[in-house]
Amino acid sequence: MSSNNDTNNNQSPEQFIELLGQPYDAKHVQTLLEPFGVKKIGKPDGPFQDDIIWSVKASVRIDVYRSPKINTLTGRDNLPADVWIIGAVHFLAPGSDDRIKKPFAGQMPKGITMNATPDAWIEAYGQPDIYEQGDWLGGSGPYLAWRKSDINISVEYETDEDSSVITCVKFCLIGCMGAWRSDYPEVFAP
Numbered sequence: 001m002s003s004n005n006d007t008n009n010n011q012s013p014e015q016f017i018e019l020l021g022q023p024y025d026a027k028h029v030q031t032l033l034e035p036f037g038v039k040k041i042g043k044p045d046g047p048f049q050d051d052i053i054w055s056v057k058a059s060v061r062i063d064v065y066r067s068p069k070i071n072t073l074t075g076r077d078n079l080p081a082d083v084w085i086i087g088a089v090h091f092l093a094p095g096s097d098d099r100i101k102k103p104f105a106g107q108m109p110k111g112i113t114m115n116a117t118p119d120a121w122i123e124a125y126g127q128p129d130i131y132e133q134g135d136w137l138g139g140s141g142p143y144l145a146w147r148k149s150d151i152n153i154s155v156e157y158e159t160d161e162d163s164s165v166i167t168c169v170k171f172c173l174i175g176c177m178g179a180w181r182s183d184y185p186e187v188f189a190p
Contacts, residue, residue, distance in 0.1 A: 024084040063088040075190020088172035095167035
């Protein structure tokens, strides 16, 4: 039984990533989180055109958007109107948010784990479009980011005296990372 649970955990990140650009369905997301012991997942209820769905137990955060905000962020006009669209999925570890007490338990795509080094990410995804060391956007460790054909990927680390640990791995639709659109428009603007 344990091996089935491990298989489900290993598949979940890719299943979440496949949801990018799709309407948010709380029941479907809860089903994906079930192997991590999650019994209930929230629905968007923010008064604005964006909201954050937290699953602290699974160490997952989902950013959802409505039109026209999602279209503005991504430079697209083919996303459904009047529904919440999944724009980003964050796999978290302690240090990303005070509520997160343990790292996301599943493996990332390409077999990478939440304790992977920057070199492991580079081996899996190639040379990053951004590779910052030290103080970046409030972080203290290495920061790697890639723009692929239809997705942005970022990996954030925190560094102490002894080592660097991942705090967040984010998969996002092109353009969703607003700061990058301002800081690195040649790479990340839609």
